Amino acid sequence: MTRYLRAIVILWIVLRYGLDELALSSFHNPVTRVLARLSRIGRRLDAPRGQRLREALEHLGPIFVKFGQVLSTRRDLMPADIADELAKLQDRVPPFPSEVAIATIERAFRRPVDSIFATFEREPVASASIAQVHFATLRDRQGTLRDVAVKVLRPGMLHVIEKDLALMRMMAGWIEGLSEDGKRLKPREVVGEFDKYLHDELDLLREAANAAQLRRNMAGLNLVLIPEMYWEFCHPEAIVMERMVGIPISQTERLRAAGVDIRQLARDGVTIFFTQVFRDGFFHADMHPGNIQVSVAPGSFGRFISLDFGIVGTLTESDKEYLAQNFAAFFRRDYKRVAELHLESGWVPPGTRVDELEGAIRTVCEPYFDRPLSEISLGMVLMRLFQMSRRFHVEIQPQLVLLQKTLLNIEGLGRELDPDLDLWATAKPFLERWMVDQIGVQKLLDELKDQAPRYAKIVPELPRLLYQYLQGPREGEQREMQELLLEQRRMHRLLQGAVYGAIGFLLGMLVMQLLWRYPVV
Secondary structure, eight states: OHHHHHHHHHHHHHHHTTHHHHHHHTSOOHHHHHHHHHHTTTOOOOSOHHHHHHHHHHHHOHHHHHHHHHHHTOTTSSOHHHHHHHGGGTTBSOOOOHHHHHHHHHHHHTSOHHHHOSEEOSSOSEEOSSEEEEEEEEEOTTSOEEEEEEEEEOTTHHHHHHHHHHHHHHHHHHHHHHOHHHHHTOHHHHHHHHHHHHHHHTOHHHHHHHHHHHHHHTTTTOSEEOOOEEEEEEETTEEEEEOOOOEETTOHHHHHHTTOOHHHHHHHHHHHHHIIIIIISEEEOOOOGGGEEEOOSGGGTTOEEEOOOSOEEEOOHHHHHHHHHHHHHHHTTOHHHHHHHHHHTTSSOTTOOHHHHHHHHHHHHGGGTTOOGGGOOHHHHHHHHHHHHHHHTOOOOGGGHHHHHHHHHHHHHHHHHOTTOOHHHHHHHHHHHHHHHHHSHHHHHHHHHHHHHHHHHHGGGHHHHHHHHHHOSOHHHHHHHHHHHHHHHHHHHHHHHHHHHHHHHHHHHHHHHHHHHSOOO
16 A cells, blocks of 8 residues: 555656656657647646756655666756756755754764764755765864764655655566566566665665775775775764865866866776776766765875765676676677677576677677767667667676666766767776786786685695595495495395385285186186
8 A cells, every 4th residue: 555655646746747748748749749738738837847857856755866866967868958957966955954964963973963073064065865964073082173074864764765665666566577578677686686775875884884995995096085984983874984175076167177187087987987896896886976076185186086885886706707708808899709608697598599699789889889988879779789688588687787877877977077088998908907817827826825724724634635545445444335335235135125025016916806807717
């Protein structure tokens, strides 16, 4: 019943903000145009369409806000006015009252705010779908003041998210039941992955741990800054971190005025992404422009600043290997190897013909090489790949959903910074180096180093084990083997007797039945 009530609320918001009219008017069919005009009767839809869509998503809740955040990075797939409005969802979601934020902080740390911070700004500096951020100053044990940012979880988020996820699960069940295509897309598993990561995002302590891991991973790269966490003030509902100062990456004019090399910034973003994915298997999976700034401080000029680590993605060694090999084969235009990898990984049925799959992949991808990012429509590529995957029954991999989402974010970000960026040419050298590292001498040495403690226990035992093997079985072991053979022979004789007895019994019963039916006179 709760799911159906939520569906009714969603339908009411769609009608209230005229999203049905917006969808119908986007078609060029005369019939749908007439339906769009008829749908406006009795409703005042004076606000711009982008504003109506943004406000509807805000009213629908955090899951829909996140959907709008992803759409805001895809200006090639939607009109500019709608993209501009959806961009406001990245860090300008209506805040909740400061009194509620302060009460949450005091409940989490069991101390008044004034005793924790030297100063605390009641007006939030940013407000997102899951939490909002306040600036403050913290006095450390030496008495030094430090500028910090305090992130506070929105109240009542778990209940809202549970309702939406229940509705999504129900809709996923419908999709699976409608067609074979629905089953192949694995909507229930995809919703399950989304469920997992949304619940992870509701735990700010997990976010702090994610930030600490990314900070360690990126320490030697010198391309990105990640805030330090103050662990004595970290709680599932509130966390305190180092305050980062930079220019939002979406404000390209300010970045140019500050002297930042925009083209180099775009290339650095691709390097950061591929390093996190293929070197570490641990990547920031919410890289929309609201979570990324650029430092203009003298000591870190031009470096990325990553924020909001509630959603991170992880890849196994097997996932990384197959993805890297797929990318490398794509860059070499070795479509046969791509088809073979799909078979080896189990992404397509075993009986699929490699030559047919190779030809389909070539048809989709070949037109897009050697072209700048501004001329590539990833939406068209994905649509054609979907058509191809439906033909060959390609299995959707739920564990890669976050990676797919992040790739969309990266492409949208690259388009904003440098429309002429050649994504393939930028990524190819990195992946080739990574592949060499995986099969080279250094990789072998690293593996031996990692396994050294295990080998240290085994190696001293090898001479004794070798000597015992060469000596053959000892006297006691020989006696045990002989006893075992004798026992097996006894069991064999018993089984033979039982079988022969059963056969004799059955033959006797058969003879008696024949005599009963055909008595001898």
